[in-house]
Amino acid sequence: METKNKILTGKNLSKEFNGNVVLEDVSIECIEGTAIAIVGENGAGKSTLMNIISGGLSPSKGKIEMDGKEVVFRNSVAARKKGIAFAHQELSLMAEMTVGENIMLGREPMKGPFIEQKKLHEQAKEILDEIGYQIDVNRLVSNLSPSECQITEIAKAWASKPRILILDEPTSSLNKEESEVLFRFIRKILEKNVCVILISHRMDDIYQTCTQVFVLKDGKFVFESPLKDTTENMLISKMVGRDFKNVYPERRQKKSEKIKVSIRNGEVNSRIQKINIDIPEGTVVGIGGLEGQGQRELSKALFGLSPFTKGDYMIDGKKVKIHSPSEAIKYKIAYVPEDRKTEGLCLSLSVRENILAMILGKNAKFGFINKKMEKQETEEGIRQFGIKVNHTGMKVSHLSGGNQQKVVFSKWIKTKPEILYLNEPTRGVDVQSKLEIYELIRDLTKTGVSVVIFTSDMLELIGLSDEIYIMYEGKISGHISGKEATEERIMQFSAKEGGN
Ligand SMILES: Nc1ncnc2c1ncn2[C@@H]1O[C@H](COP(=O)(O)OP(=O)(O)OP(=O)(O)O)[C@@H](O)[C@H]1O
Incomplete structure (x- = not known):
């Protein structure tokens, strides 16, 4: 040998x-x-x-x-x-x-x-x-x-x-x-x-x-x-460091009657077309499909980063215009982006400043920043996501990759959103933390938050979603319930318009 x-x-x-x-x-x-x-x-x-x-x-x-x-x-x-x-x-x-x-x-x-x-x-x-x-x-x-x-x-x-x-x-x-x-x-x-x-x-x-x-x-x-x-x-x-069971939190038992967000005939130039989706209240809607089928464009349009160029965007049954992230935030929308380094974090700032980034102004009373509340909010964010930090003033760029992702998540949860768009939220996150994030998403839906998760992780898509939309060449090619979803079914829709 x-x-x-x-x-x-x-x-x-x-x-x-x-x-x-x-x-x-x-x-x-x-x-x-x-x-x-x-x-x-x-x-x-x-x-x-x-x-x-x-x-x-x-x-x-x-x-x-x-x-x-x-x-x-x-x-x-x-x-x-x-x-x-x-x-x-x-x-x-x-x-x-x-x-x-x-x-x-x-x-x-x-x-x-x-x-x-x-x-x-x-x-x-x-x-x-x-x-x-x-x-x-x-x-x-x-x-x-x-x-x-x-x-x-x-x-x-x-x-x-x-x-x-x-x-x-x-x-x-x-x-x-x-x-x-x-x-x-x-x-x-x-x-x-x-x-x-x-x-x-x-x-x-x-x-x-x-x-x-x-x-x-x-x-x-x-x-x-x-x-x-x-x-x-x-x-x-x-x-x-202890026994581990790989289980997804239980799905919603009953379909929500109330539709929180509806998109009708949504288009972004010609890159995505005929987007018709309904996002019920308190529900996890997963968006899947092969890489590059328009998921990125759709997530950005939903948050107003590169808005829909045609079609209707409705929240609580009323037509709205979301042409920028600041408009989206007014409607209590939060967005965890795919690229944490360029879109999600301010790398030169501390963990504390990043976690508080979306709520800092809100905490100021008569121009004074409430230091005690800031401390509490930061510590809560760190605890909730198990973020590994030496101290809250540590530069966010010095965190490990997965911990940076958790900071992005925490920053947006702090806004107490009613609608949460998540783009590959668990990329680089370890298995245990993933499950904790899934639990947190489930808990949020129990308080009525509507969650849309864009994910290329098939197990995550199937395990977490109450409903699934699949994209193919810029359009929705299939819509199935999470319970019925199998890898084969999703692959069928991912490879062909209409999935047949
Ligand atoms: N330049 C630095 N200054 C201070 N602490 C640092 C620095 N670089 C890394 N660390 C710390 O070292 C620890 C280990 O980080 P490392 O990036 O090696 O983790 P990892 O196991 O690769 O994590 P992940 O799975 O999230 O990528 C972390 O707590 C991180 O915050």
Whole structure:
């Protein structure tokens, strides 16, 4: 049997930020041809550990050895030169550059002082082909969908042909087929003795690709095992530190008689057309379909970000005009956007300022800010969503990805909405927190809030929704009750107008 070499060993790694220990005495071996899963709750330290291994952060304690010799990476470029590449969860792409330029960043083919643009784009295409994806490499990243951005990020990491490929939540924006392509690619490169490290909150990703699993909890490894000896529930229990049952909260028993929101013949230019939907009071309406079928346009139109250009928008039976988010807010509408970094958060501000962003003015009495109420509201938001923070004044950009998403959610819940539009609200959120968010959504519907959830997660769509609309090529192709929904039924509507 071929012996497999250790490529990298992380020994007793610890990391502190301003005295706060987020990683403690963690050791890991990266062996050729193995795929390691790192799982854990939001804020457990997964990205921090990967940043240390890939040169983005230096450890406070401990050391890294490569091929048996100690190495100190000054930065991620140095680590990449040594064969370690990291495809980040918070994508690292340049929006105003092409897909090709992003993929080839730092390894551009040169002729004298000039970049050979044609060759660069040919090489980028070869890398995408090798992984198994097709994207026009001449397109600007700013025009890409989230899944295309994610694919570009993966290709950018693979461009340096690393010995260790780290993928942080690589499928969070990918659909099932795109995820399958990635899994096939991972299996292919394992055969070529690459070591893959995969961080994912999706258990399917891990069981499809990995051989070894590590569970990180509060900065420490609490469990390590060959993956074949584990079950999903076992891993989740290790992550959360207690028994775990993966159940969705119970659905509404009776259909609500009152329609809160109706859209009749809604259109946004020609991108979405003939949108007819009814959103009953106190109900979860799920909107599904394959990626890019107009869901994004519809969610933005509902919140007035890019309003309907035709059709009627009715709330409580009355026609309304919602041409901007501020008009939407007047009608007690809240919106959790898909892209938390650009639309959901003010990254330069603190956790407290972000949580209070929508209600700050309201709390001021005669121009004075009520500090006590602010404190209470912030603490309640943190508690309600289990947001992992050191202190409320901490910059929101220093939170882990999943915790940032929870801040966005908390900020909007604070407005006490009657209508809540959620766009991929649990992307990057750990399994336990997901269930807590589902419970919270259910509790909100019990107080009469109407919720619309746009999600590419089929299980979430089926598990959570009372009613489901499916979109296909900018139109509604199907409407079924959550109880009747099956994956097959939804796929039928997702692939064809009318679903027949
Ligand atoms: N620059 C920083 N300053 C202060 N604290 C930080 C900084 N970067 C990360 N942290 C903290 O380190 C902890 C671990 O964060 P990390 O991003 O590694 O978590 P994670 O396990 O990757 O979470 P997620 O699943 O949400 O991505 C978090 O509590 C986070 O707030």
